[in-house]
Amino acid sequence: MRKVLLPTIIFIATILLVLRLFYLQVIDDTLKLKSDNNAIKIAYDYPERGYIYDRNGKLLVANQPSYDIMVIPKDVKDIDVDEFCSLLKITKEDYDKKIAKAKVYSPRLPSVFLSQLNKKEYAAFQEVQRNFTGFYIQKRALRDYQVAFGANVFGFITQVNDKIIQKNKYYNSGDLIGRQGVEESYEDFLRGVKGVKYIQKDKYNRDIGSYKEGRFDTIAVQGSDINLSIDAELQKYGEELMVNKRGGIVAIEPKTGEILALVTAPSYDPAILVGRQRSKNYTTLYKDSIAKPLYDRGLLAEYTPGSPFKILTGLVALQEGAIDENFSVNCHHGFSYAPGRFMKCHCHGGALQLHRGIYESCNTFFSTSYMRTIDKYNNPPKGVDVWSNHLKSFGLGQFMGYDLPTGKKGNLPTSKTYKKMYPGWGWSSRTIVSNAIGQGEVLMTPIQLANMIATVANRGYYYTPHIIKKIKGHAIDKKFTTKHVTTVDRKYFEPMISGLFDVYNMGTAHGLNVEGIDICGKTGTAENFAKINGKRVKLQDHSIFVAFAPKDNPKIAIAVFVENGYWGARWAGPITSLMIEKYIKRKITRTDLEKRMLEGSLQSEYNKYYANPIVDTLIKSKIDGPAKPLEIKPEVKVVKPQIKVRDTSGN
Known part of the structure; x- marks a missing residue:
């Protein structure tokens, strides 16, 4: 028995191997398609990307045809290079570089030689294409923007690079992919599915028909249309209000977590990142290291939140x-x-309780409240951690999980933070009391501020902010319909909301109210420091405002942050009131505020150190005197003053 066992196993294994090889090489033709087969040409039919609409069905992003010239290097033979270059308006040097790059990718596979020809260029090349063997036209779809706003929301599409091709087998050289914004977040839905045709060639490299009568061919499937939660009119209005200013606006529908507006300033027309000039325009935006138009301040900028x-x-x-x-x-x-x-305070003084403390923004009241919270446990590290855990339930100090590809988590200090900051030193609630008024180690992004005030509007719960409302043929992620409840009981929100309501009636936002809308809000001013030539310098304060409306059954919660905007009620407050009225009433009655915000500019403030912010030209240091290049870096943390903590907000 033992003598025949081994030969039997070898015999059976050999038979199975032969059968498998016979199946793969004779019966199953797919290996021929997957291999680098000279007799079969693969042609792709690229689908249109899904259209993008706003929450009300307004078309925001459609498609337009584009034409790429593809090249298969091994097939390029005996062409008139001079005529070819003249036709496409490129130099002989450009031609050689592009051919060399294509050969590196693959001598046998097609890659993009020249992308995004317009209709006129395409027509001119098509007439003489037969004279240039190895080159052919690949039709694709580019974005056609119906609006001139929302660039940070949409993102853009660009060609895949080698890293993406290696990582994801769906993509080939020259394919387009979404980058930034919803184009990146919802790429798998928007891109659709490429159609594939296998074409048989003869020995002279001529097409002779479909391979196997088209048995393996597939048709293109158009990408899924999506509806964003963005309100197009509100988004447009927000961007108009932020012209000649820097900062961010985030508006949320409290009861759903849907993002109604996501504004970053400065911004740009999304259409400039389409066509032959896309790369040049992107480089210009990317190199603007001062205004940073590609930097989404609503999601990425981490600020001290102030009042x-x-x-x-x-x-x-x-x-x-x-x-x-x-x-x-x-x-x-x-x-x-x-x-x-000593901590300065700007309120009217006297005995204050919670209600008045809120609408007058009393530093003394909230500093005392903060220290009593920490001191309750007679153990500062434990007290700080209890405080920190409550704040985490509002979404602070963490990535929020929204459906956009970029973001920052801010900073929420814990006992570990202060043990590291003050090693071997007996710190207490008094040491870190500036946290109480948003001037300590806490950092928040505008979207976290908006989510915080939306949570207050809901009396203690929120839904993860998201920018998708509907995907045709698909359900949205369940995490966006999951309620998050804070560790603060609902009953404590009512007295706080009462105080926020009177911020408009008799407090720091008096005069910014809108007739017929009960608005609850809070002004804020954050001290602003930067390092200039290695020195810590105080710059103009930031203007902040958070609000929701109406007071009961709220429909919008909003955070506005204006860099170097002096104090909360000067810039951020009026913008907030206008955005709320625009969304709820669909018209503006506070035309006095509107005129001031639309015509107002902070460029003189931003240009104090720069002759031309667009090209990053520095002309003067107010600290070191003579003109020379400066290195300006916004601080990640606010250094704790050792003598006194002050709030210059007037809020």
């Missing part, structure tokens, strides 16, 4: 029982919390 953070300070203090609605603090326009240390 809007007092909302969270108060809510956590209420939840922890450190204060109640009737808790009173006596403010003498400042707060001494240790010998030699």
